Amino acid sequence: MSNLAAALDPRSIAVIGASENPDKIGGRPLLYLARFGFRGEVIPVNPRREEVQGLRTVPRLSDLARAPDLAIVAVPGEAAVAALDECGAMGVKVAIMMASGFGETDSEHGKAAERAMVERARARGMRVIGPNSQGLANFGTGAVASFSSMFLEVPPLDGPVGIVSQSGAMSVVPYGLLRGRGIGVRHTHATGNDADVTVCELAAAVAEDRALKLLLLYLESIPDPHQLAQAAEVARSHGLPIVALKSGRTAAGQAAALSHTGALANEDRVVDAFLEQHGIWRARDTADLVEAAELYLKGWRPEGRRMVAISNSGATCVMAADAASAAGLALAPLTEDTQGELRTILPSFASVRNPVDITAALMTNSGLFSQILPVIARDPSADAFLVGVPVAGRAYDVDAFGRDTAAFAAETGKPVVIVAPQELVARPFRERGLPVFPGEGAAVRALHQFILHHELMQAAAGRSKVAAVAPASPRPPRLLDEAWSLARLAAAGIPVVPHRLCRTPEEAVAAAAALGGPVAVKGCSPDVAHKSELGLVHLDLSDAASVAAAFEACRTALARHGSAFAGVIVAAMRRGRRELMLGAHRDPFFGPVVVVGDGGKYVEAMPDAALLLPPFDEDDVRRAIGRLRIAPVIAGTRGEPPLTLDRYLTAAVAVGRLMTQNPRILSLDVNPIVVGHDPDDCTALDAVVFESDEEVDTP
Template sequence: MTPHFEALFRPRSVAVIGASDNPNKVGGRPIHYLNRFGFAGQVYPVNPGRAEIQGHRAYASVGEIGAVPDAVVIAVAGDATLAQVRQCSELGVKAAVVMASGFGEIGEAGRQRQAALVAAANAGGMRLVGPNAQGTANFASGAVLNFSTMFMEVAPADGPIAIISQSGAASVMPYALLRQAGFGVRYLVATGNDADLDACAMAEAVAADPAIRVILVYLETLSDPGRLAAAAAVARARGAHVVALKSGSSRRGAVAAASHTGALVGNDAAIDAFLARHGIWRARDMNEFIRATPLYLQGHDPAAGRTVVMSHSGAVGVMAADLAERAALPLAELAPATRQGLAAILPEFGSVNNPLDMTAALLGKGDMFPRVLDVLGSDPEADMVMIGIPVAGPGYDVPALARDAAAFLARHAKPLVVSAPQQDVRAAFAARGIPAFITEADAIGALGQYAAHRQLGGAGAARALPAARAWAGRGLLDEHASLALLAEHGVPVVAHRQCASGAEAVAAFAALGGGAVAVKGCAAGVPHKSEHGLVRLRLADAAGVRAAAQDCLDKLAGLGEAAPRVVVARMVKGTHEFALGVTVDPALGPLVMIGEGGTLLELRQDIVTLLAPFSADEARAACRRLRVAPLFGGYRDMPALDLDALAAAAVALGDFALAYRASLKAVDINPLMVMPAGQGVVAVDAVVEMR
């Protein structure tokens, strides 16, 4: 850790400015916690009205202490904060936690005060957490520079978990749930306004601690993507995991009416793609935020995630199988030898298929459970195990079941969880280190999350970006210019010509081979051509081409186009219509959309998104997540589609977008005709928009 983070998490001395003798006040609680939770360094309360506070000598100002504290907690009103920050910075304090509100969160005037606060701190080399921060805590060192009441209600304990949050409440909610489940938490940080040392920087700092196995990050804005990516890389390198709960869909960037992609994808998809790229699991609620924690801490390899569900209730097995299918968690196909071994153990009316039904015979056969587990443990297709215990009472040796499950874990090191509505049953398994959940839904959800998270990201994290290329113009490019630019960068486009008269259109028709053509108005200011009657299809003779071209030219002139043009393009019939698009996020870069195309693109919204740069393998994997993915293998009388060509076009579009990332605003290619396998793809319409 850098000296600033050392000062926050392992300080030798802490000053509390605005200190109170009352532990229930903001200025009193950090001192109470430093006393209570084993902080071994010096504590300097600063309050000109008191000689002693909570057993420590008090000082009138931080300058009278006679020593420079490593860290300070500033717990005075907002209007008095700047002077205290300036004094601490001039003294050489390394880090400060600013708890006062009334800064960037209240508007422009507050943002100006906040900027002055950061400037004053940084002028002397001091770094800030906050303002409007609940504070930091390291429960290993006792350095609790935090005013939350939660630690009075739920006692801390050191452990392999870090919680980093831009919100105070969202930091202590997972803390309470994890502590009540018996897990220790080492770091808890609530950064507030993120004016200086933000949540992403904090995540990077705690990732450097080799004892931390799980980092939970609550975000309202993604303030420094690079540092969060760095945190994930450090964690991933030693087998730790980062889970992010990003609240709210970020406000969609301003997108011109010409671009469907930006409106369809939105900025939130860029965050999804960024987190996945860097191996960070995005949780959608507080339950998912912490649910898989025991599996992360155990760290057993989920392999391909093929799961065996076993229970002494057939209903539980069926419900769990349904849940697994909805969670895209594959159920293992048990090997013939496994089924034979199970048949020798289970009663005839049990099920040796997956889900496995042990029946109520479990009640009278104490050796059944461990024997079944031993058989499953030897099956290479069985990667994970979920045990459902819907009821247990007299006659059920629950401690023995838990002991046998623990022996399975020790022998086979395969992820195993249990679901049980009875608290005492869960407690027996948890005491043996078995992740225990109330419902089958949570057990299956945890397994699904854990297996999917282990397969996420990291592959594209270290790719070098090409130098950004400048673009001389701005705004929309017309269809001809858009297609030409994309073709130059490797996206296959339809054969076409741009024409300024009916005679030129006829000449283009002949040059394209005389087959059926489309004639379309071509003007940057009129991107939605069909709405103005500027699209004529399947024209097969010179007279029809001439008439259509002249009509389009006249309409464009009527719409105010000074130099109207048309595009004459060869008619292309694909097996299926897809769409490609780009929207450029200011912080995260180009996001490429792949989806089912045509006029119903917005209605169907069958799309996937990738953050550039990405590989053809990544593009193919993304396409297989589409609802229309079965078409890639052929469907009924339709031939298999050219998935390789679609992926290659997406990669080319992503590389183009990266090259012009400083100038590009959006790209829409719709439709992109996808041919049978081996026959390629063709973009027949496109709009490129520059900033």
């Protein structure tokens, strides 16, 4: 039995600090293990009592003939440290450290004590959950090694949902919400400080459970992204969706803000990109974490985003259409054949396009549902359905509504959500296993999440496996001047503007003549990342005198600011229909991050960018660009043809490959990169590259 298997399905459990009082931390697990059917051996450890809660005790763990699989350490302070050491010496596979006062505090002593005791445990082959852990609970086996009071207030029911959380409270709050909706929960685990076993590693172990249909995560940090990626891969292998609520926004990794990319790729946006890359849906809040749960449990496999709304209320039809539009779900009209059939059933004043408004005729003919639903089920324009019955009572056969809709859902095999604010109406739908919501907005949000999450999982399954992130270089960043930066990009296959590095006015004049036409003259220095603010950029120069004057102006400006002079760059003037940007930086936790989006000098003031984590392909870049605010401009507006992005997409993939293959590069900005209508219209006009402070070859 592996260590984490012993944590989730132990054969024997010792409780160190066992208490007779079930309302104490050392007493609650004993109560739960007896009440919830744990079939293994339970050993209370208490030197002051011979019996606890009807079980014979041992004074010390070392008094046992063999080590238990799992030990619960429910004593405080130094006693907890000593108990953990005893567990390691005995050969315990996993210990749950419930004691607090360690790494979660601001105390250096507490953090150091935590590190030391975990190192000793790992040296003896023992894994540690915690410290500051509320415990683990597996209701499939009865191994409820937790002190949460939630399981007394809300009785458990084994079911198809797992919850893994760093927070004790957030391991049981979703549990309570799900149980309130009649949904069973198998796993609810809290890892606490993540000093050894992290929330990500435990999630990977829980994802192996083939009985699960939904896995929920609460993350305050992502201590080991590779383990979370592994959890996602394991889950996808058997169709298990993961929904994660990630709280907290920190400044970790913001040393990269030396570049535009660092400012745009803040940690929280990188988390978004990472979760999307691995097919994990990110919830916005606690309610959002569980809102779509019933849909995941039905086994539906959505095939598109087209929704049909059906109601006996015109208002519900309108609000459903509004919610669908806001969520990006299309309400495509039903086919003419379907509409024709519906007209033979519904009154002349009913709407049969989509939404389908049955009208108040439902009151006098409760069989209308049974008549129209089979017709709609055959329509090829529908991928999902919303059925709204906002008000019903006397004269309505609400039980028939539920029965007919359940039969309809079974026939189509497609997602169906119900809007029924009245409990009288909701009950017959809910009793037949249909997801019921009190309003149109909640129903459509859940449907939208379910459909798009399925798309995310499919896209993630088609990607190359992501390698573990190599540690970033400990050496400080070194800015390459523009000439070196452009050379790095050109070598990677990124189209750069024709240019020359010149160290004398005569070289600059000769370069301008060779390039032909108007040129740009820019000061080049390894001390300056952004040149415009220092007067180092001179554009549209057409004669030798202006080029020579610009050279001298750049040299003077660099000297005035105390910056090294590496020469000037003389570059051909290139214009396009739009300025975009490409960027990348090396996140300390997630590795290379690539930014694509709108460019120009306002890139930070009015950001419009998307993040991608390598490996990705051109289709991934195209989808990311399609989510930007400028997407309609790129697609062509007011009679303009669309911009051609083929070379830009290739360049973005090349940037991802460069960051993956060259760990010395810490960040880079390519801004602007101009694009136009012609396939060859894609040129990087400027570049900034930061590398680790090591010897680099000159271009």
